Amino acid sequence: MTVLFNNVTVFTNDERAADGGLLAGAAVAVDGPRIVAVGSQQEIAARFPGAEIVDGGGRLLMPGFVNAHMHFYGTYARGLAMSRQARDFAQILSWLWWTLDKALDLDAVYYSTLLPAITAVRKGVTAVIDHHASPYAVAGSLDRIEEALSVVGMRGLLCYEVSDRDGKAIRDAGLAENERYIRKSQKARADDPHHLYDGMVGLHASFTLDDDSLRQAADLGEQLGRGHHIHVLEGPLDEQETQARYGASVARRLYEFGIFSPRSIAAHGIYLDEQGMDLVAERDTIVVHNPQSNMNNAVGRADVFALLQRGVTVGLGTDGMTPDLKVDVRTGYLLHKHHLTDPRPGWNEFQQMTLQNNPAIYRRLTGQMIGRIAPDYLADFILVDYYPPTPLDGGNLWGHFLYGIADAPVYMTVINGKVVMQEGQLPGLEAAGLDERELSEASQKVARGVWDRFRELSD
Ligand SMILES: [Zn+2]
Numbered sequence: 001m002t003v004l005f006n007n008v009t010v011f012t013n014d015e016r017a018a019d020g021g022l023l024a025g026a027a028v029a030v031d032g033p034r035i036v037a038v039g040s041q042q043e044i045a046a047r048f049p050g051a052e053i054v055d056g057g058g059r060l061l062m063p064g065f066v067n068a069h070m071h072f073y074g075t076y077a078r079g080l081a082m083s084r085q086a087r088d089f090a091q092i093l094s095w096l097w098w099t100l101d102k103a104l105d106l107d108a109v110y111y112s113t114l115l116p117a118i119t120a121v122r123k124g125v126t127a128v129i130d131h132h133a134s135p136y137a138v139a140g141s142l143d144r145i146e147e148a149l150s151v152v153g154m155r156g157l158l159c160y161e162v163s164d165r166d167g168k169a170i171r172d173a174g175l176a177e178n179e180r181y182i183r184k185s186q187k188a189r190a191d192d193p194h195h196l197y198d199g200m201v202g203l204h205a206s207f208t209l210d211d212d213s214l215r216q217a218a219d220l221g222e223q224l225g226r227g228h229h230i231h232v233l234e235g236p237l238d239e240q241e242t243q244a245r246y247g248a249s250v251a252r253r254l255y256e257f258g259i260f261s262p263r264s265i266a267a268h269g270i271y272l273d274e275q276g277m278d279l280v281a282e283r284d285t286i287v288v289h290n291p292q293s294n295m296n297n298a299v300g301r302a303d304v305f306a307l308l309q310r311g312v313t314v315g316l317g318t319d320g321m322t323p324d325l326k327v328d329v330r331t332g333y334l335l336h337k338h339h340l341t342d343p344r345p346g347w348n349e350f351q352q353m354t355l356q357n358n359p360a361i362y363r364r365l366t367g368q369m370i371g372r373i374a375p376d377y378l379a380d381f382i383l384v385d386y387y388p389p390t391p392l393d394g395g396n397l398w399g400h401f402l403y404g405i406a407d408a409p410v411y412m413t414v415i416n417g418k419v420v421m422q423e424g425q426l427p428g429l430e431a432a433g434l435d436e437r438e439l440s441e442a443s444q445k446v447a448r449g450v451w452d453r454f455r456e457l458s459d
Pocket residue numbers: 069070071131231267319
């Protein structure tokens with residue numbers, strides 16, 4: 001059954017388009033999970049007589065956003081009281097994150113994904129690359145994240161964060177969870193190429209992984225044809241500890257073990273030096289920049305400009321700070337100008353990272369065609385309540401995005417050709433017989449248990 005999303009201004013996100021990719025008075029035809037045609041309303045109506053029609057009300061239709069580095073479980077830090085104030089990133093890790101993750105059980109994994117995923121689709125995010133840790137509930141944790149995302153109907157690329165920090169048994173469980181989940185998603189993708197979920201090999205960071213762990217993770221990736229998703233030089237500690245224990249720089253070590261590869265994501269990269277950036281670029285490794293999280297941890301600023309100049313595909317993530325990518329886009333754009341006390345940098349770079357690189361990263365890692373409104377692309381798009389106060393054309397869309405579209409309510413979110421959110425309501429919740437208020441209450445009950453265990457573990 002073909003569905004026409006009619007009466008919309010389409011931003012196709014085709015950077016080669018002469019008109020900037022903006023089509024007024026347009027329509028998009030969708031059949032199953034795919035876009036089959038984009039054009040003027042008259043042309044599309046004539047081509048698809050008898051199709052079901054959704055009136056777009058003159059709204060802006062554009063590709064949904066990809067969050068390229070997320071930790072859903074981080075949601076359970078929201079409102080958590082800390083008994084002491086961390087002085088630096090090392091203490092933030094050990095006092096907050098490496099205590100909170102141990103307090104998670106599988107129900108906490110489920111609810112800490114479900115509630116923010118609801119927010120994500122309301123904010124126009126259609127695909128997420130998550131990085132998960134729950135060391136005392138490893139087996140099956142990625143299934144619980146997938147279960148929560150499927151209720152919402154959101155696309156996801158998942159991994160479990162392997163680390164030595166809780167001992168070899170938990171490290172092995174992490175490797176096994178990645179392997180199990182990747183095999184499961186590969187099988188599902190073989191049966192249905194549009195299957196919403198896929199996996200990669202998750203790793204914490206160089207400084208909590210010994211040579212044996214890196215070798216096993218590299219072998220696993222090789223064997224399954226999947227890359228790695230790892231934190232790289234988020235703080236100075238990663239380099240100090242790696243140098244002290246292994247006598248090599250983080251970048252050199254990850255390069256030598258084959259963790260740097262075109263299929264891998266290096267999150268952050270704040271302390272990459274020139275040589276490290278060269279090694280990242282040589283392997284065409286993806287880097288994901290997380291501006292708000294970096295500011296929150298006061299760890300500094302990644303030199304995204306130097307990376308982009310080297311041809312590195314740099315994307316943007318929220319690192320668990322928010323399910324809404326747009327907030328990190330604008331914050332990141334402002335952060336660099338402010339830090340450099342120069343109003344010029346960032347305009348083109350943040351446009352490229354948001355609109356081009358993030359979908360390109362998802363396409364490269366999963367082979368799923370998202371990020372453009374064009375025939376044969378998957379129908380992952382949003383309709384935004386954006387009625388511009390000033391002229392909007394293909395040449396000035398980015399200005400409208402930063403100062404207007406980013407604040408405008410998302411009216412409808414479509415993923416894999418299905419309406420997953422309309423005017424704040426989620427058909428997926430309704431179909432599963434779930435009520436958001438009841439889910440919130442259930443989640444809070446689970447969170448109280450997590451916080452109790454957090455306090456015990458903190459003593
Ligand atoms: Zn992270």
